[in-house]
Amino acid sequence: MPEARFGLPEVKWSIYPFGGATIKLIQQIGYVHAMDLLLTARLIDAEQAMRLGLVNRLVPRDELMRWATETAQMIAANSPSAVQAVKRQVSATIVDHALTREAFEQELGDAVRASPHFAEGIAAFREKRAPR
Secondary structure (H helix, E strand, O other): OOOEEEEEEHHOOOOOOOOHHHHHHHHHHHHHHHHHHHHHOOOOHHHHHHHHHOOOOOOOOHHHHHHHHHHHHHHOOOOHHHHHHOOOOOHHHHHHHHHHHHHHHHHHHEEEEEEEEEEEEEEHHHHHOOOO
């Protein structure tokens, strides 16, 4: 949807972006663009997300369900075993990276939550104000 916005605003609220977001984003859009989004906490519009390779297409809201159904039908028309094999390989590649980074991510997240900034970030988020 062209009106969608994308970003990782966690650092604004003193939250570490879990789920492999840091590594996955670098792999998807490159170091420079990933660091920009990760460190500034800014949101980008759908056009810029597409230019960066964060999304592969923009679909108008009123065409979204038709597009999603057509895409699902194209996938379903292919060999189920081949589709499953591709999905398993891609997932395995992601999981291999995730296993080695999971403990480090936990350590980093724990350090952020233990910081004095964490409580202020959460309070600011709840109160809909800028953190101090």
